[in-house]
Amino acid sequence: MKVAIVGYPNVGKSSLVNRLTESREAVVHERPGVTRDRKELTTDWNGRALTLIDTGGVDFSDQAELAGLIHEQARAALAEAAVAVLVVDARAGLRPGDEEMADLLRRSPLPVVVAANKIDSARDLPLAAEFFALGLGDPVAVSATQGLGTGDLLDRIVAVGPSPEEDPADAESAAVIRLAVIGRPNVGKSSLVNRFLGAERVIVSPVAGTTRDAIDLPMTFEGRRLTLVDTAGLRRQAKVGESLEYYTALRSRRAAERADVALVVCDATDGITGQDLRVAELAMRSGCATALVLNKWDIATELDLDHERARAHQKLRLRPRVLTASALTGRHVERLLVEVVGLADRRSGRIPTPQLNRFLSDVVAARQPPVGAGSRATGHRLKLLFMTQVGVAPPRFAIQVNSRARVTRDYSYYVENRLRERYRLDGIPLIIDFVERGERRVGRRRAAERRAGTGDRPGAVVGIEGEEAPR
Numbered sequence: 001m002k003v004a005i006v007g008y009p010n011v012g013k014s015s016l017v018n019r020l021t022e023s024r025e026a027v028v029h030e031r032p033g034v035t036r037d038r039k040e041l042t043t044d045w046n047g048r049a050l051t052l053i054d055t056g057g058v059d060f061s062d063q064a065e066l067a068g069l070i071h072e073q074a075r076a077a078l079a080e081a082a083v084a085v086l087v088v089d090a091r092a093g094l095r096p097g098d099e100e101m102a103d104l105l106r107r108s109p110l111p112v113v114v115a116a117n118k119i120d121s122a123r124d125l126p127l128a129a130e131f132f133a134l135g136l137g138d139p140v141a142v143s144a145t146q147g148l149g150t151g152d153l154l155d156r157i158v159a160v161g162p163s164p165e166e167d168p169a170d171a172e173s174a175a176v177i178r179l180a181v182i183g184r185p186n187v188g189k190s191s192l193v194n195r196f197l198g199a200e201r202v203i204v205s206p207v208a209g210t211t212r213d214a215i216d217l218p219m220t221f222e223g224r225r226l227t228l229v230d231t232a233g234l235r236r237q238a239k240v241g242e243s244l245e246y247y248t249a250l251r252s253r254r255a256a257e258r259a260d261v262a263l264v265v266c267d268a269t270d271g272i273t274g275q276d277l278r279v280a281e282l283a284m285r286s287g288c289a290t291a292l293v294l295n296k297w298d299i300a301t302e303l304d305l306d307h308e309r310a311r312a313h314q315k316l317r318l319r320p321r322v323l324t325a326s327a328l329t330g331r332h333v334e335r336l337l338v339e340v341v342g343l344a345d346r347r348s349g350r351i352p353t354p355q356l357n358r359f360l361s362d363v364v365a366a367r368q369p370p371v372g373a374g375s376r377a378t379g380h381r382l383k384l385l386f387m388t389q390v391g392v393a394p395p396r397f398a399i400q401v402n403s404r405a406r407v408t409r410d411y412s413y414y415v416e417n418r419l420r421e422r423y424r425l426d427g428i429p430l431i432i433d434f435v436e437r438g439e440r441r442v443g444r445r446r447a448a449e450r451r452a453g454t455g456d457r458p459g460a461v462v463g464i465e466g467e468e469a470p471r
Contacts, residue, residue, distance in 0.1 A: 001161050002040075002051045004081035006105075008097035009056075011089040012117040015144035017041055017054040020154065045154040048164065053077040083111050083161040085153070086136065090116040090127040094134075102134040111160035114139040115153055120146050176218075177344040180229045180259035182283060184275050187267045188295040191327035193217065193228055196337065221337045229259060253282065260393070261343045262288035263336065268300035268324065272308050277315050287394050289343035289428045290320045293336060297324040319420060320427030347428050348393045356387040360399070363418050370408050382406035384415075385437060394429040404436040 005013050021043040039054045055077045078084055084105055088098050105112045116128035119141040131139040140156055142149035161167070181189045197219055217228040256262055262283035266276045272292065283290045292312055294300065309322045323339060325332040369382035386400040397419070401407060412432065420426055 001048065001083065001158075001164075001167050002053060002081045003083045003085060003157055003161070004053045004055065004077040004110075005085050005087060006055050006078065007087035007101060008089070008095060011087045011092075012144045013087045014054055016087055016115065016117060016142065016150075017052050019144045019147055019150055020050075020052060045158055048158050050154075050157070053081060078105075078108060078110065081110060082167055083113065083157050084108065085113050085115050085157065086134070087115045087117050088131055088134075088139070089118055090124065090131070090141070091118045093127075094130050098131070098134065102136055106135060112136045113153065113156050113160060115142050116140065117142055117144055119143050119148065121148075175225060177224060177226045177261060177341065178229065178259045179226050179340055180256050180262045180283070180288065181265060182256055182262055183265035183279055184267070184273070187265045188327045189265045192263075192265060192293070192295060192325070192333070192336075195327045195330055195333045196221075196228060221341065224341050226337075226340070253286075256283045256288055257286045259283075259286075259288050260347060261340050262286075262290045263340065264290060264292045264320075265295050266292055268294040268296045268303055271303055272312055272322070277312070280312075280316055280320060284316070284318050284320070284427070284429050287429050289347040289394075290318065291336075291339055291343065291427050292320055292322045294322065294324045295327055298326040298329050298331060318427055318429060319417075342424075343428065346424060347395065349395075350392060351389050351395075351423060353388045356389065356397070359419070359422055360384050360387045363415055366418075367411075367414060370406060370411055380406075382408075382411070390433070391431075394431065395425070396431040396433070398433045398435050400435050400437055402437055404434055407434045 005017055007013050021041045041052050041054065043050050043052065086098075086101060086105060088094070102114075114131050114134060114136050116131050116139040119125060119128060120143045125141050128139045128141040140149060140153045142153050144150075181193055183189055197217060219226050219228060262280075264276060264280045264283060266272050272294070276292065280290055280292060294303070294305075294308065305322070305324065312322050313319045321339065323332065323336060325336055327333065364384055369384060371381045380403070383402040384399055385402065388398055390396050390398050399415070412434070416430070416432060419430070419432075420428075
């Protein structure tokens with residue numbers, strides 16, 4: 001959802017944008033008029049993605065040519081946005097410029113939130129009341145410098161804005177596959193990104209660690225839109241000595257956390273190293289669908305590919321695919337993009353309930369569930385009664401059972417592996433809840449609690465209580 005941040009000059013718009021996005025991207029200066037072009041910064045609030053558009057201060061009394069251009073930029077931001085936030089200076093009080101801006105917003109179809117800024121302590125709260133006179137509803141008291149009231153402001157923005165289903169910006173964002181290209185330093189990540197793009201968009205150097213920031217690059221492949229994130233190399237924490245390398249590793253991890261798919265690039269001349277496996281585990285714990293790429297395959301003449309694949313499957317529970325490619329020659333690079341699109345689709349796809357219950361029958365027929373401890377004489381056996389998918393990205397499934405206590409490590413792991421095999425979920429984090437019959441209402445309540453912020457780690461097999469089950 002796009003949110004236009006507008007207001008009179010020097011009321012603290014850029015400071016507020018920096019506070020809400022937890023960044024320092026918007027330029028802040030005590031001299032008014034520093035912000036001229038509109039700048040978009042992203043954040044999220046309770047799972048809702050927000051794009052804040054920082055605009056220059058609008059002073060209708062200023063007849064200068066530059067002021068007119070700033071006005072046009074602010075109007076363009078309002079035309080793109082789904083919500084407008086009018087920032088006012090509570091300490092300065094209501095000014096004619098605020099009233100003129102409010103008059104413009106009242107004639108706009110956008111929902112408007114008034115942010116009374118510079119309320120730096122509780123004793124300043126009464127200052128916000130003056131802005132009721134703007135006729136735009138209850139002002140939200142905030143402090144860009146202290147951070148006070150920013151949560152209330154974000155709550156109000158989400159409440160007055162369109163739902164995710166109604167917001168075209170959300171639909172457009174959901175259609176883009178976010179691909180993180182991650183791995184150790186100097187394994188060829190930037191070369192691979194350049195090969196994807198068909199252009200030298202990222203600096204390539206034999207010196208390890210050339211790339212120091214995460215760079216988002218848009219592209220299309222067979223009609224699908226992707227955003228590539230080329231990241232700085234990850235190293236073990238013990239080797240991250242300089243502050244620059246520390247932030248390099250931090251940005252790489254954040255890139256994995258906001259991606260849908262991760263390609264873990266490995267150097268085929270070294271094989272899959274222990275650090276490569278740790279990077280892959282990091283990506284999968286972040287909820288990414290993941291594949292490993294043995295780059296430089298054109299010069300890896302002695303590598304045993306079957307051995308590398310078996311090792312990866314043994315060490316990584318999610319069993320990601322191991323692919324080969326050469327960024328230098330272009331060999332198999334297109335196949336990597338085909339795999340990326342497939343992983344993204346399967347990560348966000350749904351499997352119909354009838355298919356899942358046929359799968360459940362096949363699983364039980366191939367291997368009978370275990371008999372519970374101490375109940376062998378009476379023949380009490382675990383029964384898998386019903387299966388359905390309850391979530392996507394990453395996929396989440398619920399299996400109703402007669403007794404949660406009879407679910408064993410081996411059998412839960414067996415069900416997960418068969419599910420991966422049947423529906424090509426290799427490398428995709430998934431969660432399986434074993435829900436005891438008669439406790440579905442409890443399960444729904446716990447699921448709601450998890451969605452509110454106490455969620456399970458992707459890839460876990462969990463029970464009705466939310467604890468991780470034996471594997």
